[in-house]
Amino acid sequence: MQRDEIDLRDRDPALKHRRFRSIWISDVHLGTPGCRADHLLDFLRHHESDYLYLVGDIVDGWQLKKSWYWKQSHNDVVQKVLRKARKGTRVIYIPGNHDEMARQFAGLDFGGIAIRMQAEHITADGKRLLVTHGDEFDGVIQYAKWLAYLGDSLYTLILQLNRGYNWCRMKLGLPYWSLSQYLKHKVKNAVNFISQFEKILADKARHLGYDGVICGHIHKPEIRDLDGTLYGNSGDWVESLSALVESADGTLSVVYWTHLLSDAPASLPEQEPVQENVCAS
Numbered sequence: 001m002q003r004d005e006i007d008l009r010d011r012d013p014a015l016k017h018r019r020f021r022s023i024w025i026s027d028v029h030l031g032t033p034g035c036r037a038d039h040l041l042d043f044l045r046h047h048e049s050d051y052l053y054l055v056g057d058i059v060d061g062w063q064l065k066k067s068w069y070w071k072q073s074h075n076d077v078v079q080k081v082l083r084k085a086r087k088g089t090r091v092i093y094i095p096g097n098h099d100e101m102a103r104q105f106a107g108l109d110f111g112g113i114a115i116r117m118q119a120e121h122i123t124a125d126g127k128r129l130l131v132t133h134g135d136e137f138d139g140v141i142q143y144a145k146w147l148a149y150l151g152d153s154l155y156t157l158i159l160q161l162n163r164g165y166n167w168c169r170m171k172l173g174l175p176y177w178s179l180s181q182y183l184k185h186k187v188k189n190a191v192n193f194i195s196q197f198e199k200i201l202a203d204k205a206r207h208l209g210y211d212g213v214i215c216g217h218i219h220k221p222e223i224r225d226l227d228g229t230l231y232g233n234s235g236d237w238v239e240s241l242s243a244l245v246e247s248a249d250g251t252l253s254v255v256y257w258t259h260l261l262s263d264a265p266a267s268l269p270e271q272e273p274v275q276e277n278v279c280a281s
């Protein structure tokens with residue numbers, strides 16, 4: 001059984017469906033082996049909402065161009081979203097950089113799904129939020145698309161080169177070059193990148209007169225206040241298996257699929273949704 005083929009049929013049927021005012025999901029990457037479509041399907045089955053925002057990188061066109069990968073569960077996710085739209089959920093699809101081919105349809109509606117470059121969401125308590133995938137604020141992607149492509153395979157290449165490189169260094173009497181040191185440096189840079197990305201998006205939203213921003217792109221679920229501006233990120237369905245949700249009163253929170261699975265039936269009746277990093281404002 002593959003990692004994404006877990007059997008969810010034995011789940012307790014008492015697990016109630018939760019209703020939120022809004023749900024944001026992003027970075028599903030349908031069309032790649034990494035996509036946890038079964039988990040997302042399970043999440044969508046147990047969560048209803050008035051608004052459902054698909055915040056980009058839903059289908060991974062970059063990977064599909066390289067090699068075709070499409071499973072039944074990937075179809076099921078698409079069908080489930082279309083069904084929600086038919087049944088009255090307002091579905092807004094904001095394409096990201098991996099599904100940029102859908103951007104040419106921005107402004108149009110298909111099957112009850114509104115395709116937009118970005119959207120404005122007004123919460124139940126009146127906050128105006130900018131909803132955008134976020135890659136347009138990512139310097140690397142914006143200015144050098146080939147560099148972003150390169151990133152995918154760079155790590156593999158480094159690992160391959162490291163052995164040969166160090167063999168040469170040894171022959172030349174040079175000390176071993178540490179890959180782990182290099183990667184530690186890279187991780188530090190990644191942390192810097194994330195905080196920079198968050199700041200840039202919050203600044204942009206503030207500049208445009210919004211109370212906050214909701215985005216995806218960096219696969220890091222988050223909800224917090226950045227200098228008085230709300231920053232929300234719905235995460236992804238490759239690693240974190242997360243979504244952003246808005247309760248009936250306008251409270252925003254991050255929910256994780258893993259928490260959904262671990263919900264004990266005994267504690268279920270009228271239990272508040274699993275909330276993490278709840279933003280007070």
Ligand SMILES: [Mn+2]
Nearest residue numbers: 057096097217
């Ligand atoms: Mn992206």
